[in-house]
Amino acid sequence: MNIDGKAWRTIWLESDGCSVGVIDQTLLPHRFTTSTLRTCNDAAHAIRTMVVRGAPLIGVTGAYGLMLALQADPSDAALQTAFDQLNATRPTAVNLRWALERVRDLVMALPEEQRAEAAKAEAARIADEDVGMCAAIGDHGLAIFQRLAEARPQARQVEPFHVLTHCNAGWLATVDWGTALAPIYKAHRAGLNIHVWVDETRPRNQGASLTAYELSREGVPHTVVVDNAGGHLMQHGQVDAVIVGTDRTTRRGDVCNKIGTYLKALAARDNQVPFYVALPASTIDWAIDDGVNGIPIEARSEAEVTHIQGLDPAGVMTSVQLTPNGSPGFNPAFDVTPARLVTGLITERGVAEASEAGLRGLYADD
Numbered sequence: 001m002n003i004d005g006k007a008w009r010t011i012w013l014e015s016d017g018c019s020v021g022v023i024d025q026t027l028l029p030h031r032f033t034t035s036t037l038r039t040c041n042d043a044a045h046a047i048r049t050m051v052v053r054g055a056p057l058i059g060v061t062g063a064y065g066l067m068l069a070l071q072a073d074p075s076d077a078a079l080q081t082a083f084d085q086l087n088a089t090r091p092t093a094v095n096l097r098w099a100l101e102r103v104r105d106l107v108m109a110l111p112e113e114q115r116a117e118a119a120k121a122e123a124a125r126i127a128d129e130d131v132g133m134c135a136a137i138g139d140h141g142l143a144i145f146q147r148l149a150e151a152r153p154q155a156r157q158v159e160p161f162h163v164l165t166h167c168n169a170g171w172l173a174t175v176d177w178g179t180a181l182a183p184i185y186k187a188h189r190a191g192l193n194i195h196v197w198v199d200e201t202r203p204r205n206q207g208a209s210l211t212a213y214e215l216s217r218e219g220v221p222h223t224v225v226v227d228n229a230g231g232h233l234m235q236h237g238q239v240d241a242v243i244v245g246t247d248r249t250t251r252r253g254d255v256c257n258k259i260g261t262y263l264k265a266l267a268a269r270d271n272q273v274p275f276y277v278a279l280p281a282s283t284i285d286w287a288i289d290d291g292v293n294g295i296p297i298e299a300r301s302e303a304e305v306t307h308i309q310g311l312d313p314a315g316v317m318t319s320v321q322l323t324p325n326g327s328p329g330f331n332p333a334f335d336v337t338p339a340r341l342v343t344g345l346i347t348e349r350g351v352a353e354a355s356e357a358g359l360r361g362l363y364a365d366d
């Protein structure tokens with residue numbers, strides 16, 4: 001995507017051919033800075049501290065992390081240590097394990113002196129494939145938006161097509177395009193009069209900071225709302241569709257996404273608003289069927305609940321306390337939306353019913 005006229009991806013191989021560049025997402029939307037990862041520790045730290053975040057992007061970062069580890073030590077032991085270190089950084093998004101396994105399984109079969117180069121090529125392939133998958137998700141989602149927009153009553157056709165999204169499933173969460181935001185970008189570029197309700201997404205506010213930033217840069221009309229506003233908007237006919245991403249999708253179509261997604265799905269069902277989930281194949285965990293009981297949910301620091309971060313009037317990033325001294329916080333980072341609440345899964349291969357049969361219809365061989 002373009003920032004101030006320059007095309008960016010979220011992650012790239014630096015010109016030295018051996019280190020990795022990323023956009024530092026902890027400082028957005030206030031500061032656009034990049035960071036260079038030179039070691040496996042750097043990659044693990046970037047994932048854990050959410051310098052990079054979003055399921056597809058942490059997968060690609062993990063893949064490059066293995067390349068960085070193998071450049072320092074290509075032995076079997078070092079490979080396994082790096083795999084374990086990176087895999088432990090964030091537990092919910094299955095893309096991380098998927099990408100790590102893909103690189104590990106490839107290089108294990110090679111002589112040590114070839115491993116780092118092979119890991120580099122595979123990480124680049126994973127990144128390129130992610131871009132292709134997200135662009136295709138955008139095309140399939142665009143067709144849905146066009147159909148829903150045209151199906152609205154005549155009197156509503158003059159209104160923008162209102163889409164609500166939660167967290168950030170845009171290009172910052174992937175390598176480019178995004179998952180849930182890709183159809184929005186494609187719709188905007190295709191001339192659909194679209195407006196996005198952006199859930200702020202407490203506690204880390206990925207919606208208010210990252211999704212709003214992306215949509216501003218692309219000139220997509222949007223409004224940031226507090227997380228609790230979605231049900232009210234739906235009751236008053238202000239939401240034509242909900243679209244979100246997912247960090248792990250089970251074989252039966254349950255979707256695990258940023259905390260609060262489930263409540264949006266419940267409100268959408270109660271108000272007959274279509275609830276779509278956009279995902280690349282790398283997000284499907286074929287080994288799990290029951291998402292509520294099978295998916296590990298990341299528990300993050302209570303400080304993210306008791307404090308909030310922003311820019312002070314002097315332009316300095318600062319953190320302020322919201323809660324009384326001593327009140328504990330609890331911070332599960334994701335929740336599971338059962339398949340029965342999902343209208344459709346928008347994948348790079350097309351749109352599937354959220355069910356085992358639906359997913360198998362698209363991924364017979366996986």
Ligand code: MRU
Nearest residue numbers: 053054055169173179245246258
């Ligand atoms: O904690 P985050 O910011 O990594 O969570 C990101 C999300 O929940 C996204 O919706 C998800 O990764 C899908 S992104 C394409």
